[in-house]
Amino acid sequence: MSDQQTLVRTLTSIDGRGYASYKQLGGRYTLGRFTLSVDKVQVDPYAPPSLMQISLRREDAELPADLLDDRLGRIAVSDFLTRAFADALSEGSSERSGAAAGISIGRPGQQVLERTSVVITEELITARLSVALPAAGRRALGRKAARLLTETLPRIAQAALLHSSLDPEALRSHVSLLRDQEDLRTQLEAAKLVSFLADGSMLPRRAGDSDLPLGADAVVFRSPEALRRSFTLASGRRVTGMGVPEGVTVIVGGGYHGKSTLLRAIERGVYPHIAGDGREWVITTSSAASIRAEDGRSAAGVDISAFISGLPSGVNTRSFSSSNASGSTSQATNLIEAVESGATALLIDEDTSATNFMIRDDRMRQLIPADREPITPFVDRVRALFTERGVSTVLVAGGSGAFFEVADQVIALEDYTLRDVTAQAHQIAADHKRTTSQPVTPDAAGSASDGPGQRRFTSLPARVPRRDSLHPAKKTKPARSRGPRMIQYGREDIDLTAVAQLVDPAQTEALAKALDRLAEQSDAEHDITALVGRLVHRLDTEGLDWLSPHRGHPGHLARPRPQEIHAALNRYRGLTVH
Template structure:
């Protein structure tokens, strides 16, 4: 191990020389109370930044034991320290002056509190994992500037962000308490037979379509209908009240721009906890709730969509359906079936992002196109069996059709962002249409409705990946994220834009690394669900570092849900199943 002076001398020796000289600083260096580990040095000024870690002994960090004595506490404290580090790094540039951009990055946490690789708290140390852009002029190293960056600025940032005496102690304690309360409430949802909880006073609207920050002007605070109001007492002693969205089939209705989709989006993001001030701190949804939409053009491999689509004119077997270019209806059917296969307990669906012919078929169309000539059984006819046979609830936004009134357990209406329980009124309307001779939404059609058991949704037939399922010819580099929406896997780009519940590029990077781990583990005998479950269990037991094939800095990672790992594998166009099924 070298001390600080040798690091300075090394950096000064490369000043003005080729950028490759920076490779000499790889290793560990003492910086006062901190140890700097340089795990990977960028190869040139235009390459990804160098990966480094700053470590300080726990006793020196001084974090209160009661805040980090459980897993939830360590996640919350790690999130708080990550934000503190990002703020400290942003406040100064490489010369130590205030500036808009820092060469030091620890990721960009958003409104959600996620388990991250950025700050790790062990019994012995607190460690920040960072990316550092080493200074250059053209392709020459600026060693003198690097001395200031690594030996002065980095310790200052670390001292401001990792030492308890430098932090707002009350804000840290509040952050941990809030996260523990949120996670407790989310765990209570299933026990109380709820899909989601939306707290009274919540701010659901966002500033704009491309911003996740809360709207600040013209806000209408959420208020639950009395019939659905639920109360919880939390571990901190705090009591919260709000709308409990019951398990079953819930339909959200209302005019355009009155807040239906805003409410559903808040519930989608409620699978994660949020920071104080977000407005959705008490919008909490079961972790297994999955947003479903149509996704024209996606690849589908070996998925049983026969409960929804069967008897295609082409004779295609929809019990093991594959295509490289799914239509709106087939893609939505596949998305739904895959979500259930991945363990979804609730589906969140907006008619605005759905294929109409997948969702409903009205009486006029039934008269024009007889049932025996229509291969699609609409979702309105499957939503109840999905609940009774598989225990999967549905929350649906419907603004243009009342077809789901007849099959809904609850109907809630939004007007000017204010909510009413209109279940009774909706049922009367459904009954009037039924008595007037309108065909019931649950009337059978020609599509197969069940096997010999009488069940529509049999037990899930898990798909097994072949041994070379994720090992394409010519793949020599690890999978990697390209922003939030894309994973590069070999030469293929996997489009994740339709996955509304991926909220951070660091989650996408973790998904990419998880795919590489699944590729290594697949042997042709295990189902995809088993392989993903094993990855998630390893993350739970050993942290996100388990996803990286290298020791040291694993990259900027945030924990994804199992559902999004499933979804990424399912969208890979060259995936192969045991038995030979593929999307080609």
């Protein structure tokens, strides 16, 4: 290990020389109480930034031991330190700020995720950074780099990693909040709830493309009395709000009254949120999956026969493959893949659904008999998903009452205020049934056209990836993210635009690396569920660093759920299965 003077001399000696001279920096350096590790040096000023780590002994950081004695505490402290580091980088004049100088730790959003940005072990606290080493054209500015690495960086690390530099109460509250949120999430299953939304929450966002809270103009959430629940949490805190029960829940109301906002909050509730977000007490079962139509996506051997069969083209829908799925076949594919991924709840908005997949009204059923229609609509299968697989559904419906009869509860929004209208909706459904000349009554096992006791979702065929499909000949480089919702895998681009619960670019980068690890593990014997399960187990036991094929700084990664790992693999157009 070298000392600070050696680093300064090296950088001073290369001042004004070619940018490739920075390669001499690789190694470790003592900077007072900190250690700087230069793991990867960028080869060109226009290449991705250098990867560096700055660490100090855990005892020197003096972080309270009780905040770090469990996994959730370490995740929360890591998140807090990452945010503190990002804030310290942006503070000060443009000349003194680390951000202006090209240092980045990544900036977390509204969610608290397991990350590689700050790692806490028994011995060390380590911050992982990307550093754009200064240049003038293609010449190294070594003296400026020396000030950056030996003055600016240690100053920022001291402000962000030492307990004495932090707000101790804010840190403790951050840890307590995450522990309480996850305690509440574990209580959902015993309470037979899909989601919980606390009274006082503020669900609206600033804009459709923003995850930031609307602010003072937002209507405060208030639960309807019939669905109100209370929970006591690990810290002794008590929260009261609306419990969304397991089964089939339909959310109705006029346009722009808050239906989609409510569903979006439930959708993002699979992740814990920071204090002040407004949705920090919107907690959803962690495996809930958002489902939509996705015209043009690919599919590889998916059994969508529960919804689509007897196609005029003769396509086998028990092993459906397509390079350009339609609205209905893509939504059926998304749904079955979500169930395959272990989802216990489906979140669906009719605005992003294929109408012919969701419903078929009585008049259309009379004109086109069931034996002439290859699509069995979701309304005829939603009960079977719950009774056979235990998969609940939360559905926004603004234009059709077709789901009233199969709903366990119906919630209406008017001016962002909720009412339980289940009894009224069931009465409307019963009246409609009596006045319809040819009523169709879906039963608990599926549609009216199914035979008695026929089961559709008890088991799904295993899909085993062909090993050669995950190792295409033209793939010579590791998979990589290209923006927040795109992965380059060989010469194929995997489009994740429709994967609505992907919330952070660092998750996309982790998914790219996960695909490479899945390819390494594929053996023509284990199916997709088993492969992803093994990968998740490695992440649980070895951490996110395991995804990287290189030792040292793995890049800025955030942990995706199993559902997003399945989604990325399933959208790879080169995938073929046995």
